[in-house]
Amino acid sequence: MRPPLPHPLLIACALGACTGADQAPSGGDSGADLGPPCSTCLLADEQNYSITSQMSVEVVQLEALSDATVDWSALQTDVQGHPVLPGEIDRVLLVAFAELPPDAVMEGLAQDQLTQSEVAFYLICEPEGATSCSLSDFAILGSTFDVETYFLPSVATWMIVPQTTGQQGGRSFLFLQAAEGVGRTEARITDQTGSLTVEVDLRGQRPLVLAAGDPAITLDWSGLTVDALGNPMQARTLDGLFVARYDATLAELEQRVFDLETDAAELWTMDLGSGTTADLSLMDGPRPFPGVAPGETWLMALRCSTCTHPAPRFMTALRATDGESP
Helix, strand or coil: CCCCCCCHHHCCCCCCCEECCCCCCCCCCCCCCCCCCCCEEECCHHHCCEEEEEEEECEEEEECCCCCEEECCCCCECCCCCECCHHHCCEEEEEEECCCCHHHHHHHHHCCCCCHHHCCEEEEECCCCCCEEEHHHCEECCEECCHHHHCCCCCCEEEEEEECCCCCCECCCEEEEEECCCCCCEEECCCCCEEEEEEEECCCCCCEEEECCCCCCEEECCCCCECCCCCECCHHHCCEEEEEEECCCHHHHHHHHHHCCCCCCEEEEEECCCCCEEEHHHCECCCCCCCCCCCCEEEEEEECCCCCCCCCCEEEEEEEECCCCC
16 A cells, blocks of 8 residues: 655644743844835845744654554643643644655754655544554555555654644654564653754844834735745745734743734734735724734734644734834
8 A cells, every 4th residue: 555645734843842032122123223114015034033943753663564553642732832632632644754764854844844755655543532543543545554564664764743633733743663673562652752942033133114003004925035944935825914912022922933823912814815915904803903003012924824834934023103104
């Protein structure tokens, strides 16, 4: 059995605790003259925040040709730092990388640089409330995993990715390595099995300056060339936008980049189509978008819900000024 190739974006990577830089003035301007506000705003690479990631995943050797079991009953906290309940894991991926060793897979996931050609195939187990899957439970399109054909040394790098429907990314990660004579037939996923550290900078870039209290703002991101991870910007993958006001500083928000929507004091969102512009007055939120106010912390972000890395592809601080648009 050789299942069909997946789209690599199904292998969603969830990242962990964030570490920010030293305290600095919000918005990255340090009091500099940022110029006049815009109402039709062409977003620039220099306004984008930055994020760097490092991933560490345990490698467990299991007896080759055995119908081994993967158990996650001890998993209580996922790699983003969120609590996990036993029954929340409703989908587990078994992903085969034919040519990449574990270190290369970890680097590719952390930097969102894996390609479809690097994924040999993948299979799915749906535990239906259970907290473990045997290798023979993994299947796709009616074909189950043939352990005696494929679970052999040097065939592939195998990665286990437990997921929860409705949440982007994996809750944890584990590499399996087939080995002869080890005798072990069970691998356990715990809070220590997978970890990711990310460093976020929301303050080192030029903020987007808007006129205070003006909701009639049009954003244009057609000129963006690089995303926050340093990869070429893929505008066609951007499918969501949010603008949020926070009762926190940018320095504090750097510590919780994966909770920016849930931690917002007020949040406005918009689904994006195939274009590269958006009218902020049309966003959905708790009230009509009022425009930004001086002295408050505001962020605007462009999201990719299908991308490997769950952090926004573009994000910038919004700075209100009492000046008028040119």
